[in-house]
Amino acid sequence: MAEKTLDDLFLDTLKDIYYAEKQILKALPKMARASQSEDGKAAFLKHKEQTEGQIERLQQVFELVGKPARGKTCEAIQGIIAEAEEIMDEFKGSVALDAGLIASAQAVEHYEIARYGTLKSWAGQLGLNDAIPLLDANLQEELETDQLLTQLGEASANPKGTKKSA
Ligand SMILES: [Fe+2]
Ligand SMILES: [Fe+2]
Secondary structure, eight states: OOOOOHHHHHHHHHHHHHHHHHHHHHHHHHHHHHOSSHHHHHHHHHHHHHHHHHHHHHHHHHHHTTOOOOOOOOHHHHHHHHHHHHHHHHTTTSTTHHHHHHHHHHHHHHHHHHHHHHHHHHHHHTTOTTHHHHHHHHHHHHHHHHHHHHHHIIIIIHHHHTSOOO
């Protein structure tokens, strides 16, 4: 068996995030529906659109390395999404629901940020120069989304969550 190298690790991780993005694409409309605030709904739907573009960029990266675009089951994202579903269920109808949804979404963003940061570094190491701007574009969108979610939480969902509804 040939020794595995950073090329193999790059492809493996690319498949991981490709799978993760597709799961996220399915989860975001559910989170938008669950969100009580219009701002929250809009943020989740906007990020769903961004996610469609991110999946296309990943397909371009697969093309650059001459491999078919194929996902590999990512148990980490399955776990993060399962926890989001648990929050939606357990906090349904409560004033803290939106704060919980935002926190769940931020866990997703941080997973993606970790993956894209790594993939971008590895693309540099491997001389995959055309992949770097594609991975960086996804990374920047995840970073911006994370910041937007922090703002949404602090400006409205978190304070609202402290008040008992009448
Ligand atoms: Fe993403
Ligand atoms: Fe994201």
